[in-house]
Amino acid sequence: MSETAAEKIKSDVLKRYEERTKKSKAHNETAKQFLPGGDTRSIGFYKPYPVFAEKGNGAYLYDSDGNEYLDFVNNMTSLVNGHAHPHVTEALRKQLEKGTVHGIPVEPKYRLAEHLCNRIPSMESLRFTNTGSEATLFAMRAARGFTGRDKFIKIDGGYHGNHDFVQVNLFPDMTTQGLPQPYVNKGIPASVLKDMLVTPFDDLETTEKLLKENRGEVAAIILEPILGTGGGVPGSKEYLQGLRKLADQYDTLLIFDEIISFRLHEGGYQSIVDVKPDLTTLGKVIGGGFPIGAFGGRRDIMEIFNPMLPDSITHSGTFTANAMTMTAGLANMEIFGEKEIDELNKLGTAFSNGLRQALTDTGTIGQVRELGSMAMVQFTDREMKTARDVVLGFMNYGELMTFFHLEMMNRGVYFLHRGMFNLCTPMTETDINKAVALFKETLELLKPLADEAGQREADFKF
Numbered sequence: 420m421s422e423t424a425a426e427k428i429k430s431d432v433l434k435r436y437e438e439r440t441k442k443s444k445a446h447n448e449t450a451k452q453f454l455p456g457g458d459t460r461s462i463g464f465y466k467p468y469p470v471f472a473e474k475g476n477g478a479y480l481y482d483s484d485g486n487e488y489l490d491f492v493n494n495m496t497s498l499v500n501g502h503a504h505p506h507v508t509e510a511l512r513k514q515l516e517k518g519t520v521h522g523i524p525v526e527p528k529y530r531l532a533e534h535l536c537n538r539i540p541s542m543e544s545l546r547f548t549n550t551g552s553e554a555t556l557f558a559m560r561a562a563r564g565f566t567g568r569d570k571f572i573k574i575d576g577g578y579h580g581n582h583d584f585v586q587v588n589l590f591p592d593m594t595t596q597g598l599p600q601p602y603v604n605k606g607i608p609a610s611v612l613k614d615m616l617v618t619p620f621d622d623l624e625t626t627e628k629l630l631k632e633n634r635g636e637v638a639a640i641i642l643e644p645i646l647g648t649g650g651g652v653p654g655s656k657e658y659l660q661g662l663r664k665l666a667d668q669y670d671t672l673l674i675f676d677e678i679i680s681f682r683l684h685e686g687g688y689q690s691i692v693d694v695k696p697d698l699t700t701l702g703k704v705i706g707g708g709f710p711i712g713a714f715g716g717r718r719d720i721m722e723i724f725n726p727m728l729p730d731s732i733t734h735s736g737t738f739t740a741n742a743m744t745m746t747a748g749l750a751n752m753e754i755f756g757e758k759e760i761d762e763l764n765k766l767g768t769a770f771s772n773g774l775r776q777a778l779t780d781t782g783t784i785g786q787v788r789e790l791g792s793m794a795m796v797q798f799t800d801r802e803m804k805t806a807r808d809v810v811l812g813f814m815n816y817g818e819l820m821t822f823f824h825l826e827m828m829n830r831g832v833y834f835l836h837r838g839m840f841n842l843c844t845p846m847t848e849t850d851i852n853k854a855v856a857l858f859k860e861t862l863e864l865l866k867p868l869a870d871e872a873g874q875r876e877a878d879f880k881f
């Protein structure tokens with residue numbers, strides 16, 4: 420049987436990827452002997468194998484074979500000032516000479532806390548953690564400790580990290596057309612289902628139903644105000660303000676997970692939609708390239724961790740608030756204030772507009788959701804309101820995205836293989852225009868594949 424145009428394109432893309440990333444391929448082969456599948460975090464993996472980084476500089480990454488990439492991943496949105504920013508590097512160099520972690524408090528610890536509390540109106544006090552996962556774990560523990568209740572409402576397909584309770588409906592339930600059924604994947608105890616209630620995103624009615632049915636038992640509603648991993652769907656002002664009202668009406672707490680969305684405004688996405696959550700979790704950008712998380716909010720809730728008070732909740736961590744992380748975080752935040760955020764969001768708008776124009780010019784079915792300095796590209800015209808909508812779209816165009824991602828890498832652009840691009844401050848208009856031009860060229864090359872995906876999408880019925 421002769422090879423179709425789409426099959427030929429796929430094998431060409433793959434061949435060129437393998438030819439230009441020989442050293443990365445060899446690294447992967449060796450790594451597989453010691454790390455399952457050659458990797459040690461799921462999100463960084465893509466087929467056939469990821470490239471290995473040699474170094475990063477500003478908006479650019481360089482792999483082991485010397486290939487250069489304009490980096491739109493920025494370590495999963497955390498490097499908002501790019502790689503090795505001189506301001507952050509200089510602060511770190513000075514701190515390194517004074518030791519990395521001291522086992523007793525250091526000043527940068529409360530300076531970073533002060534900085535964050537000053538810029539987020541709902542944040543009266545906070546505590547640091549080593550990861551975002553730990554931050555959501557402790558925000559939930561705080562809510563339990565404060566309310567004396569065990570249950571939470573979470574979003575179908577919402578992501579809050581690795582711990583057991585938030586792994587419930589990590590991906591949206593695709594087995595039913597109606598209300599999502601809570602489920603857990605392999606490795607998570609089914610016992611957590613007892614305390615986790617699941618609602619679709621953007622659905623106040625279902626949330627209220629769950630609150631009514633579980634009156635007096637729900638410690639908090641936890642959600643990302645922008646459904647990040649679930650497809651970059653932003654919560655509307657009406658929805659998020661509606662959740663605030665429901666939380667008040669049913670006397671429960673509201674937790675915003677702003678680990679990604681904080682970057683969009685000096686005071687976080689909550690300032691854009693004018694909602695004051697009771698607790699907020701932070702991570703990624705506040706660490707300046709080092710592992711970090713933070714949770715905080717209402718002082719009366721956070722006092723539950725005050726070691727001076729009887730019955731306070733224990734919260735420890737060998738490396739929590741170490742001097743390097745605190746120093747990097749503070750330096751990073753100092754150069755990412757209102758002006759810089761505004762400029763980066765504007766660059767993001769120009770980028771999203773450019774991508775949209777490229778879709779139109781090449782007649783490709785698709786959409787670009789502009790989220791300030793982030794953009795989500797999806798090769799479907801399906802309306803995206805929930806994580807389920809996002810997965811339904813992806814089920815049709817997933818293969819196109821896989822090859823699109825590899826071909827963009829062949830051309831020197833690195834983005835997250837599910838269609839997410841995020842910008843960093845060292846990026847210039849020239850960089851953005853270059854990326855848009857490469858995006859368009861790649862769409863043109865992959866047209867036969869895109870047409871197939873578009874056709875399947877049009878025929879698709881769930």
Ligand SMILES: Cc1ncc(COP(=O)(O)O)c(C=O)c1O
Pocket residue numbers: 495549550551552553555578579580581643647648676677678679702703711712
């Ligand atoms: C919204 C959200 N919450 C929590 C986490 C977990 O953070 P970490 O990977 O630092 O544990 C992430 C990470 O991607 C996230 O995007």
